[in-house]
Amino acid sequence: MLVPRELYANATTWSSTSWQIGAVIGPLFGGFMIALCDFQFSLIVVAVIEVVALLAVLRIPKQPILKKEKEPITKSLGEGLKFVFGTQLVLAALSLDMFAVLFGGAVALLPVYAMDILKVGEIGYGWMRAAPGIGSIVVLMILSLAPLKNNPGIKLLLAIAGFGVTTVIFGYSGWFGTTPIAYVSGFGISWGFIVAFTMLLAGGMFDCISVVVRGIILQVYTPDSMRGRVAAVNTMFISSSNELGAMESGVTARWMGTVPAVVFGGCMTLLVVGVTYFAAPMLKTLNLHGEKVDG
DSSP states (O other), X not given: OOXXXXXXXXXXXXXXXXXXXXXXXXXXXXXXXXXXXXXXXXXXXXXXHHHHHHHHHHTSOOOOOSXXXXXXXXXXXXXXXXXXXXXXXXXXXXXHHHHHHHHOOGGGGHHHIIIIISOOHHHHHHHHHHHHHHHHHHXXXXXXHSOOOSOHHHHHHXXXXXXXXXXXHHHTGGGGOOSOSEEETTEEEOHHHHHHHHHHHHHXXXXXXXXXXXXXXXXXXXOGGGHXXXXXXXXXHHXXXXXXXXXXXXXXXXXXXXXXXXXXXXXXXHHHHHHHHHHOGGGGGOOTTXXXXXX
């Protein structure tokens, strides 16, 4: 409702870019603030930033209320779910992302890789934890200048498949060796760490593409009157998959072992891509500048 329809793709990319930059730079900036000043001053800075954000929101022009009549929350949520499950493109986009995060949650096992498998300690863990975010920012910057136009559905499937492949290779990163081949500021870099960092970086890139395409699909193929409810269902899908994915990684690691659990998750992600390819044929001809969807 804030940008012209032809700018949906680019606006979604910039929205994701700002979120990823905040997610990566925010903790780093917060750590420096606490180290250089103190907790009290850092929280004052947070309050100032929140006020700036509030002023920015207050400058948004008033928008018409599309659905004035009130209804029970269960009915609203039910209509949102009904629309999502009845719209092939929206369901495919949400399901792909949800299952990719659910089965590809290798990030939850990074502490084990850092301490027991790759033996890179806290510094190595920090770099590996930041790798997906760094990859996402790089891709978002590229997409901001060169938005996705041709065959976005195929690119979405390939991106999720790439995420699954990088997860599998990351799972076997310890096989490439843990003996340091170089030292940077006292931190030993091994071939195993290089492979792990590279795969996490690439995984963040692939995941970023899926996030952008999913966001554009939700904007283009959701009627104006359903946007709030579909956004709520989308939040349920994505938020729950992160936590459930972490739990799945822990349970399978306990059951199979850490490395088999990560590899299993990557293979399941590839399986989901294969199933979606045949179950949602509309993805193959997806048009991100599709006809306007009305209520």
